[in-house]
Amino acid sequence: MKLVLFGSKGQLGTELKTQLSKLYDIQAYSRDEVDITNESSVKHILYTLKPNIVINAAAYTNVEQSEQEKSSAVKINTDAVCHLASICEQIDALLIHYSTDYVFDGNKPSDYLETDQPNPINVYGSSKLGGENAIQASGCRHIIFRTSWVIGRQGKNFAKIILNLAQEKEALTVINDQLGAPTSVKLISKVTIEAVHSIQHNNTPWENGIYHLSSKGSTNWHEMATTMIAHASKISDLKFKTSIKNIKAINTEDYPSKVKRPLNSRLNINKLQAKLSFELPDWREDFICIINDILKEETIYEA
Numbered sequence: 001m002k003l004v005l006f007g008s009k010g011q012l013g014t015e016l017k018t019q020l021s022k023l024y025d026i027q028a029y030s031r032d033e034v035d036i037t038n039e040s041s042v043k044h045i046l047y048t049l050k051p052n053i054v055i056n057a058a059a060y061t062n063v064e065q066s067e068q069e070k071s072s073a074v075k076i077n078t079d080a081v082c083h084l085a086s087i088c089e090q091i092d093a094l095l096i097h098y099s100t101d102y103v104f105d106g107n108k109p110s111d112y113l114e115t116d117q118p119n120p121i122n123v124y125g126s127s128k129l130g131g132e133n134a135i136q137a138s139g140c141r142h143i144i145f146r147t148s149w150v151i152g153r154q155g156k157n158f159a160k161i162i163l164n165l166a167q168e169k170e171a172l173t174v175i176n177d178q179l180g181a182p183t184s185v186k187l188i189s190k191v192t193i194e195a196v197h198s199i200q201h202n203n204t205p206w207e208n209g210i211y212h213l214s215s216k217g218s219t220n221w222h223e224m225a226t227t228m229i230a231h232a233s234k235i236s237d238l239k240f241k242t243s244i245k246n247i248k249a250i251n252t253e254d255y256p257s258k259v260k261r262p263l264n265s266r267l268n269i270n271k272l273q274a275k276l277s278f279e280l281p282d283w284r285e286d287f288i289c290i291i292n293d294i295l296k297e298e299t300i301y302e303a
């Protein structure tokens with residue numbers, strides 16, 4: 001089983017590279033090594049290596065900045081993915097790709113099913129939806145994991161920003177009216193490995209399509225912030241010392257931002273759960289596990 005991974009230095013890409021390379025023959029490329037918008041370079045690699053599976057963890061993920069840089073977001077999240085899918089179709093490789101809860105407008109009162117109609121309300125969401133549509137139209141074999149609120153040790157994410165601020169400030173304000181579930185890169189990687197394993201051994205059939213992938217249950221950013229700071233404060237052998245006295249909950253409309261974000265990001269995970277040999281964990285369990293990893297790092301947050 002030969003694998004190619006793109007975006008190997010992102011939050012998810014780093015974890016996928018570490019975990020998959022223990023099990024498979026994998027060629028992993030960071031942005032410096034292969035820019036996925038460089039069509040001839042992607043084509044050359046895939047035609048030369050002829051992998052069984054291509055995993056795309058490369059993406060334009062800066063939600064705020066994408067409002068100003070629409071063409072870059074579309075180039076990376078839609079156009080490059082379209083080209084990648086077309087090559088996968090030509091070489092008969094399975095494409096595993098990651099998408100986002102931000103393809104939805106967040107107006108549904110309950111959790112989103114894979115069959116619900118997307119309606120993105122920002123540039124990032126619409127560029128990612130473009131990628132999903134291109135893969136589905138390409139005729140390539142594919143699995144698209146739509147995930148939410150990704151947290152890893154590498155890169156920049158909500159947990160690392162809050163843990164960092166909690167060591168400098170006495171008060172924080174955090175939004176509490178956006179609902180969703182944090183999902184660790186460890187969980188996404190574990191699910192990806194199970195999918196690769198099933199495909200290799202012809203166990204559970206994975207039909208082409210979209211699978212919602214998140215931890216179970218739901219929370220909001222304010223609850224996540226209070227949960228992680230309370231947890232970190234309890235662990236006595238850490239360098240982490242918080243100065244926080246107050247974490248104030250605010251509504252989305254009171255937070256200055258140029259970009260609209262869905263109020264409901266909850267994903268229904270039943271379709272994915274039915275494929276897996278293990279139970280998707282409750283958000284608290286998955287979240288605390290990755291927070292523990294982040295707290296072990298020498299520097300919590302790199303800009």
Ligand SMILES: NC(=O)c1ccc[n+]([C@@H]2O[C@H](COP(=O)([O-])OP(=O)(O)OC[C@H]3O[C@@H](n4cnc5c(N)ncnc54)[C@H](OP(=O)(O)O)[C@@H]3O)[C@@H](O)[C@H]2O)c1
Nearest residue numbers: 007009010011012031035036058059061098100147149150
């Ligand atoms: N982060 C979230 O909260 C979240 C939520 C839902 C879904 N997702 C999806 O999950 C997947 C993984 O996200 P992540 O959090 O791991 O994102 P990430 O940390 O931003 O990683 C993305 C990686 O892609 C690389 N990249 C960007 N443009 C590229 C290009 N043209 N060619 C090659 N590589 C390129 C980036 O390199 P540079 O850093 O050098 O630009 C970065 O290493 C993405 O598909 C994302 O849309 C993420």
